[in-house]
Amino acid sequence: MKTEISIQGLTASLSSARQSRKTIGFVPTMGNLHQGHLNLVREARKLCDVVVVSIFVNPIQFGPNEDFDSYPRTLDQDSQLLADVGCDIIFAPSVEQMYGKYPRLTNISVGQITDDLCGAQRLGHFDGVAVVVTKLFNIVQPHFAFFGQKDYQQLAVIKQFVQDLNMPIEIMGVPIARAEDGLALSSRNGYLSAEHRQTAPVIYQSLKTAASNLKQGALLSDVLLQIKNELTQHGFEVDYVEARSPMLQTVEQFDQDIVLFVAAKLGKTRLIDNLQVNFSSSFKI
Numbered sequence: 001m002k003t004e005i006s007i008q009g010l011t012a013s014l015s016s017a018r019q020s021r022k023t024i025g026f027v028p029t030m031g032n033l034h035q036g037h038l039n040l041v042r043e044a045r046k047l048c049d050v051v052v053v054s055i056f057v058n059p060i061q062f063g064p065n066e067d068f069d070s071y072p073r074t075l076d077q078d079s080q081l082l083a084d085v086g087c088d089i090i091f092a093p094s095v096e097q098m099y100g101k102y103p104r105l106t107n108i109s110v111g112q113i114t115d116d117l118c119g120a121q122r123l124g125h126f127d128g129v130a131v132v133v134t135k136l137f138n139i140v141q142p143h144f145a146f147f148g149q150k151d152y153q154q155l156a157v158i159k160q161f162v163q164d165l166n167m168p169i170e171i172m173g174v175p176i177a178r179a180e181d182g183l184a185l186s187s188r189n190g191y192l193s194a195e196h197r198q199t200a201p202v203i204y205q206s207l208k209t210a211a212s213n214l215k216q217g218a219l220l221s222d223v224l225l226q227i228k229n230e231l232t233q234h235g236f237e238v239d240y241v242e243a244r245s246p247m248l249q250t251v252e253q254f255d256q257d258i259v260l261f262v263a264a265k266l267g268k269t270r271l272i273d274n275l276q277v278n279f280s281s282s283f284k285i
């Protein structure tokens with residue numbers, strides 16, 4: 001496995017793969033890897049000849065009061081984990097490699113589906129994601145790119161701009177990896193106190209109860225309120241509890257496949273989770 005820190009180094013490493021028409025699979029990350037990320041790499045390994053993982057904490061997707069400076073940077077540990085799951089190349093550029101010395105004048109803004117859910121609280125966040133993912137796609141030029149369904153809105157936004165801009169990349173959504181108690185794995189779980197870590201799985205439990213109540217005919221509005229109340233009773237500060245269609249259009253009732261979304265804070269840690277509830281027998285983002 002190679003680690004490249006420059007765009008030129010990466011291009012050189014990938015040139016023979018391109019010449020021999022090998023398929024390139026790409027997993028963009030911000031590092032501090034957990035099983036959720038490693039599952040993305042495993043999926044890429046199954047499908048592609050060459051697997052590239054980027055590790056880059058992208059400054060432009062963090063708001064002024066967010067955790068860019070304190071975001072965990074654990075390259076040595078990440079490299080070991082990636083070697084174990086068969087990654088071929090790690091691309092770990094510096095901020096200067098990615099954004100250069102000059103001000104960036106181009107933005108990529110995906111309308112409508114970035115206006116609510118996490119987009120309403122994290123202004124500019126999805127523009128920052130869209131810009132960095134587009135840059136990484138242009139640098140790596142993968143055939144397939146793998147993203148976790150934990151960041152469901154991010155996955156939908158990426159699918160949207162890839163389709164809108166005719167990018168020749170297949171976007172693969174990979175199911176959420178969970179701890180044994182159901183908590184969705186996230187690098188930010190490491191911020192939770194021991195007590196909050198015990199409480200955090202209530203999010204997934206309340207989503208599962210909601211899904212089962214919906215299937216038994218409960219009203220969507222009642223179910224959303226029930227999740228909110230349960231989280232508040234357990235000490236969460238709820239940011240939103242919402243239901244959307246698979247491509248994030250608003251829904252009034254459970255008469256189609258939907259996704260239930262939660263964002264809530266425990267202390268200072270903001271957790272997000274979601275659950276797909278299918279009305280029909282197959283559901284696919």
Ligand code: PAF
Binds near residue numbers: 029
């Ligand atoms: O999901 C993440 O880790 C980041 O948002 C991504 C896609 C790597 C872009 O910085």
